[in-house]
Amino acid sequence: MIQLTDLSVRYRDDLVALQPTSLNFGRGEFTVLLGASGAGKSTLLRSLNLLTRPTTGRVTADDIGAIDGRAALQAHRRRTGMIFQQHQLIGRHTALANVLLGRIGYHSVWRSLFPLPTAEQRIALECLDRVGLLQRALDRVDKLSGGQQQRVGIARALAQQPRLMLADEPVASLDPASSRRVLAQLKRICREDGITTVVSLHQVELAIEYADRVVGLAHGRVVFDGSPDALSAGVQEMIYNQAPAGVAPQASTTALPIPPRSLDLAIIED
Numbered sequence: 001m002i003q004l005t006d007l008s009v010r011y012r013d014d015l016v017a018l019q020p021t022s023l024n025f026g027r028g029e030f031t032v033l034l035g036a037s038g039a040g041k042s043t044l045l046r047s048l049n050l051l052t053r054p055t056t057g058r059v060t061a062d063d064i065g066a067i068d069g070r071a072a073l074q075a076h077r078r079r080t081g082m083i084f085q086q087h088q089l090i091g092r093h094t095a096l097a098n099v100l101l102g103r104i105g106y107h108s109v110w111r112s113l114f115p116l117p118t119a120e121q122r123i124a125l126e127c128l129d130r131v132g133l134l135q136r137a138l139d140r141v142d143k144l145s146g147g148q149q150q151r152v153g154i155a156r157a158l159a160q161q162p163r164l165m166l167a168d169e170p171v172a173s174l175d176p177a178s179s180r181r182v183l184a185q186l187k188r189i190c191r192e193d194g195i196t197t198v199v200s201l202h203q204v205e206l207a208i209e210y211a212d213r214v215v216g217l218a219h220g221r222v223v224f225d226g227s228p229d230a231l232s233a234g235v236q237e238m239i240y241n242q243a244p245a246g247v248a249p250q251a252s253t254t255a256l257p258i259p260p261r262s263l264d265l266a267i268i269e270d
């Protein structure tokens with residue numbers, strides 16, 4: 001459904017956040033990105049809708065082709081829902097008003113200055129219903145719990161009628177029960193609608209519980225790509241404690257320069 005081909009991201013001369021990476025995400029697949037802080041999860045995720053511009057390589061979507069021009073980018077972003085850690089909602093607006101923002105990409109700037117038609121409101125209400133928040137549609141978002149706010153974030157992304165859903169640490173600020181509720185809902189809805197979903201997480205146990213596929217990153221490089229069942233202690237060690245080439249293991253929050261090709265890490269296949 002969406003492919004990355006030899007895609008790399010270099011933020012500075014001395015900072016390669018993502019080494020050349022080729023990945024294919026199938027329709028309806030629920031992929032979790034795992035990796036230590038600074039491993040490149042957000043960079044990979046944000047490259048998928050070009051919020052982060054690749055330094056090399058390309059992104060291709062089945063129905064659009066290479067995302068290289070303005071029109072292709074606009075079409076791709078319109079069909080890509082994003083869910084953020086801090087949900088990025090407008091607290092003083094109602095849940096419904098926030099979800100309606102997901103529909104703006106379907107209207108001209110001029111049109112979106114006016115109340116959107118009833119059909120749009122119906123779509124937004126249906127999305128709130130799917131995350132179990134129809135009864136709270138007219139409540140201010142800042143009166144909702146953190147988990148409920150994140151579900152409004154999911155509803156807003158769903159209102160875009162996306163083919164691709166990107167969620168960057170969507171449960172990082174939630175308690176375990178709310179985290180499970182949010183992920184279960186996201187997974188169920190994406191499966192029902194055949195939405196390709198890529199989620200970055202810090203909790204291995206949640207990846208094992210919800211992912212169809214796990215991509216493990218270390219120092220900007222894919223070191224694991226396979227089924228969550230294959231996340232053995234050894235594989236987790238490789239994802240989280242992978243020392244960059246020639247450096248003793250240590251907690252690192254900084255991406256490192258590209259190591260020599262001869263030291264490329266193995267990618268474990270499913």
Ligand SMILES: Nc1ncnc2c1ncn2[C@@H]1O[C@H](COP(=O)(O)OP(=O)(O)OP(=O)(O)O)[C@@H](O)[C@H]1O
Nearest residue numbers: 011017035036037038039040041042043253254255
């Ligand atoms: N906009 C940016 N400009 C410069 N460097 C950046 C930028 N965004 C990320 N980086 C750096 O790129 C590397 C990868 O960051 P990224 O946010 O992709 O990692 P991550 O795995 O998502 O980390 P975390 O789990 O902490 O969110 C880090 O060293 C980070 O400091």
